[in-house]
Amino acid sequence: MTGAKTNPRKLRSQRRRSRHGCWNHLIVAPLWVAYDANLGTLLRTCDAVGACLAVPRTEHYRKALTVGDTLRGRRPCIHWVAPTKEEWLAEQRAAGRRLLAVELADDATPLPRLGPAREPTVLLLGHEHHGIPDQVLAGVDGCVEIPMVGWGASLNVAVAGSLVLYRLAGLS
Numbered sequence: 531m532t533g534a535k536t537n538p539r540k541l542r543s544q545r546r547r548s549r550h551g552c553w554n555h556l557i558v559a560p561l562w563v564a565y566d567a568n569l570g571t572l573l574r575t576c577d578a579v580g581a582c583l584a585v586p587r588t589e590h591y592r593k594a595l596t597v598g599d600t601l602r603g604r605r606p607c608i609h610w611v612a613p614t615k616e617e618w619l620a621e622q623r624a625a626g627r628r629l630l631a632v633e634l635a636d637d638a639t640p641l642p643r644l645g646p647a648r649e650p651t652v653l654l655l656g657h658e659h660h661g662i663p664d665q666v667l668a669g670v671d672g673c674v675e676i677p678m679v680g681w682g683a684s685l686n687v688a689v690a691g692s693l694v695l696y697r698l699a700g701l702s
């Protein structure tokens with residue numbers, strides 16, 4: 531029979547039995563994202579696709595992730611961004627990771643043309659109102675843009691990040 535919902539227990543038994551370790555291959559970095567609900571949504575997407583989450587080591591992010599954690603303690607690997615965002619980004623680059631910004635920008639790659647991540651990648655997401663700071667955008671290795679045909683200027687940041695993560699993880 532088709533169309534019946536799969537039993538959640540059966541679903542879990544088909545997936546990994548414990549939370550994933552740090553693969554360091556795909557790290558989503560919502561370094562400017564302000565709203566708790568968006569951070570909670572991104573945490574769940576990281577779990578779903580096997581990505582790590584990187585956030586600044588501040589009380590705001592700590593609290594947001596505690597409130598938004600619906601994974602019953604089995605949340606994905608979290609990287610604490612310190613001492614500053616700029617220094618952390620420089621470290622990622624020095625470690626050989628590609629910095630990819632999710633942003634509406636000139637010369638951005640449209641999402642349908644983005645392939646699965648073949649190299650270690652840090653995915654940057656911007657602030658709900660101000661986006662990714664210009665000086666950061668100027669230093670990334672590439673931008674990816676999600677085409678839109680509607681009237682709205684942009685997508686919700688957690689939706690945008692999730693769409694790109696699925697693509698990079700090779701699951702869509």
Ligand SMILES: C[S@@+](CC[C@H](N)C(=O)[O-])C[C@H]1O[C@@H](n2cnc3c(N)ncnc32)[C@H](O)[C@@H]1O
Pocket residue numbers: 632633634654655656657658659660661662674675676677678683684685686687688690691
């Ligand atoms: C609500 S948007 C920010 C809009 C802001 N007014 C601006 O001018 O950048 C928040 C973040 O979501 C992501 N985003 C939203 N829609 C997007 C799209 N269509 N393509 C790529 N990124 C998008 C980007 O990371 C962006 O910084």
